[in-house]
Amino acid sequence: MNKSSIYYLVLLLGLPFYIGCSENTPTLDTTSQKKLAPEITKEIEQNGCIKSFTISEDSCGKGSFYSHYGKDTKTKEVKENNNSIIHHKLPSVQGEIIEIDENGEDLNFLQYSDKIVVLEVFGKECMFCTKQGRILNMLKNSSKDKIQLIGLQVEGRMNPKETKKIFKKHGIRHPVIEGEDAEKLQDYLQFKKDWDGILPFILIIDKEGKVRNVHHGLTSLKELKKDVLDAQKVSTPAE
The missing domain is CATH 3.40.30.10 (Glutaredoxin)
Known part of the structure; x- marks a missing residue:
């Protein structure tokens, strides 16, 4: 296999990871995860890129942080x-x-x-x-x-x-x-x-x-x- 073939193979293998997060769904880098509560970090690891979990500016340009207070506790x-x-x-x-x-x-x-x-x-x-x-x-x-x-x-x-x-x-x-x-x-x-x-x-x-x-x-x-x-x-x- 020549160098050109290897290059395209690497691109193809990496494509699914790239398209997992769109521009409107910012990722959370691993260094930032250390600052989050354990239950928040765990859910990020399980679900990948989730806009609500970002601790940087979101697509609206507003900084936000996600609290783990349950979305599903509406009584x-x-x-x-x-x-x-x-x-x-x-x-x-x-x-x-x-x-x-x-x-x-x-x-x-x-x-x-x-x-x-x-x-x-x-x-x-x-x-x-x-x-x-x-x-x-x-x-x-x-x-x-x-x-x-x-x-x-x-x-x-x-x-x-x-x-x-x-x-x-x-x-x-x-x-x-x-x-x-x-x-x-x-x-x-x-x-x-x-x-x-x-x-x-x-x-x-x-x-x-x-x-x-x-x-x-x-x-x-x-x-x-x-x-x-x-x-x-x-x-x-x-x-």
């Missing part, structure tokens, strides 16, 4: 309670109790009824969440006392050492709820707001409890400022 209980008020009483890491009334599609944060609430779902393993945290701090600083940031950390409970490290890294000065303490709230996000595990995941909630905007993946300061401004206009009665 009948959530459906049955779709039109009733569900009261959530959730402890924050800092010790504050966050009270939320879930009324259909609405989320009313009782302590913060006079503010626009920006709820960020993030994870301790999510590198894009670090950048998002800094953006949210800039949003808070630019909006003064008009908004309230709330965090929901869903990548397993943080130990004290992790909490200190992550709070410092993200610049967190607002209440953070552990996902393990808020499973029903996660059900709400998944079933009613189409959260599929992508992190960060952000909701902009007006003073009436209406969810005005939802963002999957890393979101710019410009977008968030516009969302907050729109929510303020809706929340301000016309004179």
Whole structure:
């Protein structure tokens, strides 16, 4: 067999591996897999290239990270309670109790009824969440006392050492709820707001409890400022 034949044979053998991932389905390199939770890495190895599992910018140009919180845990209980008020009483890491009334599609944060609430779902393993945290701090600083940031950390409970490290890294000065303490709230996000595990995941909630905007993946300061401004206009009665 001559060199030319060997070359074409190698190309043919490699073709199936090349076409397994399209441009719209980015791959995850092996060095990045080490940063993921074990259950996430395992599923990537089993399924090959999956867009949802990328920890780089996706085809939309938005950085995102996939949380293993189940796509298939949509419960009948959530459906049955779709039109009733569900009261959530959730402890924050800092010790504050966050009270939320879930009324259909609405989320009313009782302590913060006079503010626009920006709820960020993030994870301790999510590198894009670090950048998002800094953006949210800039949003808070630019909006003064008009908004309230709330965090929901869903990548397993943080130990004290992790909490200190992550709070410092993200610049967190607002209440953070552990996902393990808020499973029903996660059900709400998944079933009613189409959260599929992508992190960060952000909701902009007006003073009436209406969810005005939802963002999957890393979101710019410009977008968030516009969302907050729109929510303020809706929340301000016309004179």
